[in-house]
Amino acid sequence: MTSIAIEQAYALLGDFRLEDISVSVESGEFFVILGPSGAGKTVLLDLIAGFIYPRQGRVLLDGADISFLPTERRHIGYMFQDYALAAAYRLHVPRLRLVPKHERVQEHRIRLEVREAA
DSSP, X not given: OOOEEEEEEEEEETTEEEEEEEEEEOTTOOXXXXXXXXXXXXXXXXXXXXXXXXXXXXXXXXXXEOTTSOGGGTOOOOOOSSHHHHHHTTOOOOOOOOOOHHHXXXXXXXXXXXXXXX
16 A cells, blocks of 8 residues: 655745645545645645656655656556646547447446356
8 A cells, every 4th residue: 555745845836836845645545635726736746746846855655755756657647637737748638439328338237247157
């Protein structure tokens, strides 16, 4: 199980500053970040994901300092709330094929039947 901690971090993103933030989320905890627009929620998530690095302080994953570990080596998922935010990171967001409800229901029934037969 994984724990994430931020210790006395200071980060900049454009004109926005995140100052002296400390927070920890233990394994198995459900954690929600709430706040008005401009409060620093996205900057905090960017710091955890490695899109930005702290100017001071540390980001810890299971006690290991990952403050300057590249994003692709952190193995942390990040779901943007809006595609407009994803565009800023030049991500390719594929279009999902919508499956009609009757096909999803049929697939679910098949899975249940297979599970019951096993």
